[in-house]
Amino acid sequence: MQLKVIKADGSQEQYLHTKVIATFVNAFVQPAESNTFLATQLADSVTFYLYNRHGSDMIASSEILSIIKAVLSSTGFDFAAQVLTEHHYRRNLLRARVQVVKTELNDASNITDNNAVGWNKSKIINDLMAEYNLDPASARTIASLVEEKILDSGFHLVPASFIKFLVVWLMQSFIDAQRQSTSVQPLAESNLNTDYNAVSDDRLRQQQNGRCTVEA
Numbered sequence: 344m345q346l347k348v349i350k351a352d353g354s355q356e357q358y359l360h361t362k363v364i365a366t367f368v369n370a371f372v373q374p375a376e377s378n379t380f381l382a383t384q385l386a387d388s389v390t391f392y393l394y395n396r397h398g399s400d401m402i403a404s405s406e407i408l409s410i411i412k413a414v415l416s417s418t419g420f421d422f423a424a425q426v427l428t429e430h431h432y433r434r435n436l437l438r439a440r441v442q443v444v445k446t447e448l449n450d451a452s453n454i455t456d457n458n459a460v461g462w463n464k465s466k467i468i469n470d471l472m473a474e475y476n477l478d479p480a481s482a483r484t485i486a487s488l489v490e491e492k493i494l495d496s497g498f499h500l501v502p503a504s505f506i507k508f509l510v511v512w513l514m515q516s517f518i519d520a521q522r523q524s525t526s527v528q529p530l531a532e533s534n535l536n537t538d539y540n541a542v543s544d545d546r547l548r549q550q551q552n553g554r555c556t557v558e559a
Contacts, residue, residue, distance in 0.1 A: 370423035
């Protein structure tokens with residue numbers, strides 16, 4: 344069974360365990376290594392409950408948030424549950440204030456509330472998958488980056504063409520970062536193996552002072 348999540352705007356997406364982990368990490372404010380481990384453990388319990396006790400293959404995103412906050416409170420992390428509550432309220436408030444204007448950037452006379460629609464991140468995700476054939480996880484990441492830029496800007500009226508520009512720019516940055524990651528990782532592993540072998544060779548060349556030699 345693949346669990347489906349119903350978003351606040353009515354759209355649906357696949358349930359992502361990693362997204363629950365990220366929510367717990369953000370709730371702890373300081374992403375220390377120990378907190379990341381704890382977040383993973385708590386997220387495992389949420390996912391297990393949803394797939395084994397929930398009794399349905401559909402669940403609202405608001406219900407998942409409530410379950411996460413309940414898990415935090417029941418395990419002694421009331422402060423983290425409060426952080427999530429405040430963050431969720433603030434995000435919804437900012438999203439409600441943003442209006443998308445379907446006009447060109449050079450036509451300032453048409454940037455009014457009369458021809459504006461509400462902010463919808465799901466539309467960006469769907470457009471990225473349809474137009475650029477991106478996988479859902481990558482599309483969701485890019486859409487979240489775009490949303491961060493828009494919400495942090497403080498603008499309440501945003502031209503659709505400007506959002507399109509942000510989408511293409513951040514998508515290209517995301518793809519470039521992925522390419523660099525895949526090209527640098529093998530090189531880093533190669534250098535690590537070379538350094539390790541050099542150290543091992545030096546140790547094997549040293550006098551053993553009566554100790555047994557290292558067996559390969």
